[in-house]
Amino acid sequence: MSKAILFDLTKCTACRACQVACKQWNQHKAEETSNWGSYENPKELSGETWLKMRFIELERENKFDWLFLRRSCMHCEDASCATVCPVGAIFKTDEGFVHIDQEWCIGCGTCTQACPYNVPHIDHHAGLAMKCSACTSVGYNRLADGKKPACVTTCPTGALEYGDRDELVAKGLAVVDKLKANGKPDAYLYGEKELGGLHVMYVLDDSPSVFGIPENPKTATVDAVSKWLSGLVTAGVLTALPFWMVFKRKQDLASQSGKKGGA
Amino acid sequence: MNIGGMEWGVTLWIDLWAAGMAGGAFLTAFLADKFSGGKLKNLFKLAVCTGIILALIGVALLLSHLGNILWFWHMFVTFRPESVLSLGGWILSGWLAVAGVMVVLWIASHYLRNLKPLADKATGILSWVGFVLSILLMSYTGVLIASTTQPFWSVTPLLPAVFVVSAVTSGVAWLIVVSLLVNWLNRTSIRPYHWFIEQFFDESGWQIDSSAISKLAKSLIIAVVIELIVIAAFMIWISASGSTAATDGLALLTGGSLSLWFWVGLIAAGLVAPFIMLIMNWKKDYSAGILASITFSSAGLVVLGGLLVRALLLIAGQA
């Protein structure tokens, strides 16, 4: 049964109870932070910070707005991280959430480079890649207990919901329609179709680029064929060229001179 | 999105450089030997032996880079062709196995003469396998870096081409350096070196003749030109890509904090200066007298340039 988390930006007040609930449930340490001129902290996700809220100040059509966007694993249906993992440590749970097996990951860091959203990070204590597991982490599995992820449970305004993906898609689209009818023509349900469908979707009141998230994101391995080709062709053709030119010619000359009878 | 710490740092730069150079050296020596009708076996042996050392350095660094080194063996119970790193692990291991077996066969046939014909046949087949693996070895590092979502690396398909060309130039240059070194060592009376050669190889066949070195030098000149062209093509493609993240990375190299390393270190010292130094002496014997030093220095610069190009591209992509 495909599940998902729906984040409705129009309801989020950035109280950040979700951020703390995630830390508390997973027993992660707090990071040393300092105020860098924003309410936002920590500055980026890490092995110990799996979820954070972004504070975005916008000026749109002469109207000032302050919007808050969740930043955490998007749980892609076509998960680049899972594809590039050399040991196959990343897999999809029955619900469709992407889980890094902490007993198998070797900490090579490839998934951290392959994610279109830059989500997994190597934890500096464990040395392994870590990210939101939608509360399916071994020993901390809320879904197995019939509970909702910690962030969803704690959200006071209902900006976060958890349930069947189909239902949440329908719900999200309905909210988007309502927004479009009320002065937000670019409202968009992000994650409905991206990367095969994301299991964490956002109801946005504007186009994704306004919030700095990629429109039409591609998987890391989308151009794998052309990339292999560029390497192989270059190796096969271009690099053989100088050797063919330098070593073969002389040989021809040598054989020619040999034919001429060693003059 | 380009936020994130530099997960791929020094250990990876050296690892990618060493692995590429090993493949490049093997490829160079293999082709040189084949195109000269099989007359450059010494060069080939030198390439394989020194290549093994480079490849082992590469492996050691790759392992040290892992967050959990003890679990490295997970890579060898997994084969996932969709993962470039998984493929790469097998390619590198395969290459090491092939090179290793060839070295064992050479040593064996040194002691057991009647093994020689069989060994030669086997190494002949293995050298073709190694040739294919070398191409894959040189390519996979580039494909690995390009199969990410860092726009600077992934927005064009040319990154693997740059890595391959650089692997070739540094491979050729490496061979020049170790050839000159071996020839020089042969003239010295350093006992451990000579003892080592006597124990495991046919001593007389360990000299690399000057025409081979000169040809390597000439090949290097052409290869450097090709590398400059490919790098230029890569940069042009990025500028036209429309991705600000990618062009930002490029700007770091051309005009930003990395520009000195890029223009002076890589382009000038690592490519153009060696090119000039070598091409000025086109007709001459590259391994003779003072020219040998020039050749050695030029090749040395290219070798270092190979490390620099990988370091710079990795830094620029993670900025």
Next chain:
Amino acid sequence: MIIGSNAAENHPISFRWITKAKERGGKLISVDPRFTRTSSKADIYAPIRSGTDIAFIGGMINYVISDIEQNPDNYNMEYITQYTNASYILNPDFEFNDGLFGEIEQKTFNGSYTAASKATWKYAGGNSPEADITLKDPSCVFQMLKKHYSRYDADTVCRITGTPKEDFLKVCQAYAETGKKDKAGTICYAMGATQHTYGVQNIRGYSLLQTLLGNMGVAGGGINALRGTSNVQGSTDMALLEHILPGYLDAPIEGDNDIDTYLRRSGKHPSATITPPAGLAADTSANWWQNTRKYIVSLLKTWYGDAATPDNEFGFHWLPKKKPGVNYSHIALIEAIASDIIKGLWIWGQNPAAGGPNANGAREAFAKLDWMVSIDIWENETAIFWKRPGVDPTTIKTEVFMLPAACSYEKEGSIANSGRWAQWRYKAVEPNGEAIADLEIMADLMNRIRKLYQDDTSAPGREGILNLTWDYDPHTITADQIARELNGYDLTTGKLMASFANLKDDGTTTSGNWLYCNSYTEDGNKLKKRDPVDAHPQKIGLHSNWAWCWPVNRRIIYNRAAVDLNGNPYDVEHPVISWDAAGAKWVGDVPDGGWAPINIAESGAKTLPFIMKPEGVARLWGFGNADGPLPEVYEPWESPLENNLMSGQKNNPCAFIGKWMNEQGTPDKYPYVGTTYRCTEHWQTGIMTRSLPWLVELMPDMFAEMDPELAEAKGINNGDNIVVSSARGEVRAVAIVTKRFKPLTVDGKTIHQIGLPFNWGFAGMKSGDSANLLTPHVGDANTTIPEFKTFLCNIRRAN
């Protein structure tokens, strides 16, 4: 409308319900000096200069009054004429001149209007007023109101507040729509409204507006005071304040020689009833406070038990009496310490050294104490005032004791929320170390104090202390026992009282708090109820079986104002109560008085809805406040303007201005308007939260927010370390330069505002400077609540 509040940040759970309202089409208005997380969810945002809410609301009142005259069908005229004092005729001697409501001795500060002036604020007929139902008589409240607020036109208001006129009008238009019978609006406010020298008048203004719009007593209406902490409601209910006894009875003052005098003096006597004027449909004012005798006697019987008898005024004489005219509030307390009047201090779950105004003043004052006892969960700035940075402890002679207290999860009890719901709370874990519950500390203290009195036959007030009933043992005392005591007992049967309606003044009943009588009956402790089902017939969201609220679980007070004279709801889709003619009873919420509807009831029983008021109607015009019958614009004590643009009276003449270390800043040295507030991530002065790593991770450092133009002029970049200063102190902070603050144009001048959270202090795991080092030692005219929200300041880059 959320004004003077940042509910999304500081009352995040309340925002769950506001979000649901929005989902169903509700519109949110946010009025705030700064664009907050609340404003980000609002349909309309209006910026405002801190300290000018009173002008803003006055402007809204003016807008509504003229709209009522032009479009009366858009308003509930029956409500206005029948349920408010709009039609009442006022004393013709009343004079309003240039900002003053009569004669006053001291015009600048700490003044009080003469008794003669205050008398002119009342109705012409005294306790038997007349009325003009047509609302045309120039002396009727409606016309006096109109005249007063005619000066609050939109241009003038916006000149004062700095709000762009189109934003101001948007707010007025949107909010005035709630005047319709089937529409309601609620005003949510918090410290942003109260913490001014005219804070009470700010709230009066909201109340006035809501009354004109017919929003009082209806579903979705009312004034929602979002209390400053989770149990302030409980603390005021139980009278942890100097001016009241439990259940909002008055604290007695010297001169209250007996209960009767006390009741007359405090206005809670049957003689205070104001009879409804002829012309109104109703003829009875319940004047519920006239029952106070039963409540005070039952309270005295609770406290003094058998020692309280009809012969000794039930022990009334043993109650401590305040001196008339003396201020016993917080600011005055600090001043008394500074003046060596108070030598010893119990600081119980409080932190004035960081949370009170003029923090430097408080810290210096504490050094004058002989001893201090701090009872708290953690060591706070007050407990360690003597070793704060920059101070040599050897120079301070105060002996400080620390009694560690258990926190709320480590003990059982109840808290009361902004909706008057009292909810039971259970103990989850054992307290750490030596910490014990406040209740046990109190019981232990009481027993020891009583022993001291027992042994010292010459101790003053000994009789009263020894006659107190206090049978509790600190090792066995429970909140359950107290809860029952608060509800009260029928002494003749020994059973718990069912309701305050049954309390008597003959000494046969007890109740520790008449409002809580009905909370713990023979059926059990109602504070423990947890049924989430909304049992109201039209499901308007009362959830009456979740916990219990006072009075008698009536969820919306004054709900008889939600029905017309025949008992039919004004809003048919969202009725609170409705009259079931067949059964001759009310259905829905607990009716605020079970009397039949006005038109249906018999003569002499036609009862008005606002039963706690002597006249039974809502007061558009009031006469109970010290500083006037109507809210009027004054400037804050520290104002960027030289003059009040509304009148010649610059400041509230009755505001309390302290003397202790209370330098007043002027705009030449301190050109910017400063304000203080909180953030979601920390709690109050941060004593509980700045030692919790996950919260410190979210909000690590003290910061100050300002607009980009001001920052540029001062050479300050976002994230720079800066110093904010006022005439009273300096604070180091990280600068957050943001467009959420915009410079405002006030009377043609550009005004910049700077905001600081007061969540930091020098104690705790993660420290920072206290914003209250900047705030002034001045307070509201009625309650002396400090003017934390507006003062003058300056900023500069730190070196």
